Amino acid sequence: MRLFNSIKVHGLKALSFKTLLTITLISSPFVAQAQTLTVMAAASMTDAMTEAARVYEQKTATHIRLSFASSSVLARQLAAGAPADLYISANEQWMDWLEEQQLLAPGTRKDLLSNALVVIAPESSPLSSFTLTQETPLLHYLGEDQRLAMGDPSHVPAGIYAKQGLENLKLWSNLEPHLARADNVRAALALVERGETPLGIVYRTDAQVAQHTKILATFPAHSHTPITYPVALMKDHDSAESQALLKWLSSSEAGTIFARFGFGQADSAP
The missing domain is CATH 3.40.190.10 (Periplasmic binding protein-like II)
Structure with a gap:
């Protein structure tokens, strides 16, 4: 009987230890899988x-x-x-x-x-800020054989908004042959940051985090559909x-x- 009780006690102790170990492992942050x-x-x-x-x-x-x-x-x-x-x-x-x-x-x-659309230039550009209207000579600002960086208007949202804005301002037809079409808005920003293009069209948020560019103008809100995310x-x-x-x-x-x-x-x- 004493032997049986001893085995029973040791068995309970072993079971308690095993249960405690299982609970500890389950609750351990090193074992739990983060979602x-x-x-x-x-x-x-x-x-x-x-x-x-x-x-x-x-x-x-x-x-x-x-x-x-x-x-x-x-x-x-x-x-x-x-x-x-x-x-x-x-x-x-x-x-x-x-x-x-x-x-x-x-x-x-x-x-x-929501967001806004802006025209940017390298920080070293001699151009000063301006109000973007139908009279703005963007093509002249580009200079000879230079291009305007923007998202590809065939599929990139920033480019789609930019095309709408330029069309409403009657500037698109002259500028279209002089575009540097980027795969996304950050790629367009990079072209301006590196000085590979003298002008670009990006979101205001992109211009805000850019290191080597400056904002020249903001597109009138009515010139394109609202920029919504x-x-x-x-x-x-x-x-x-x-x-x-x-x-x-x-x-x-x-x-x-x-x-x-x-x-x-x-x-x-x-």
């Missing part, structure tokens, strides 16, 4: 979204994986099956396109941010974690971060 969310966002959001993701990661146990490119490139990747939880476009067109293909999580789409969760990625991130991106805390990089709320000008 990872993938965000695909327009290239113009690179700095702002990187900072927003950093702050969000510090607040939660969620890791944010970021992918930046032209809204059109990202939309096509998503349509081809690229995995992502959340998509932020620099215009409504590419979000509409994904929605038409039923690739968005129903009821999650909303307008997040819609956001949505992707189909089958409508998890509690992704919903929490989407909600936070619309919060005042995130809005303060975006404002620091020059973005405005979706229903207001920046």
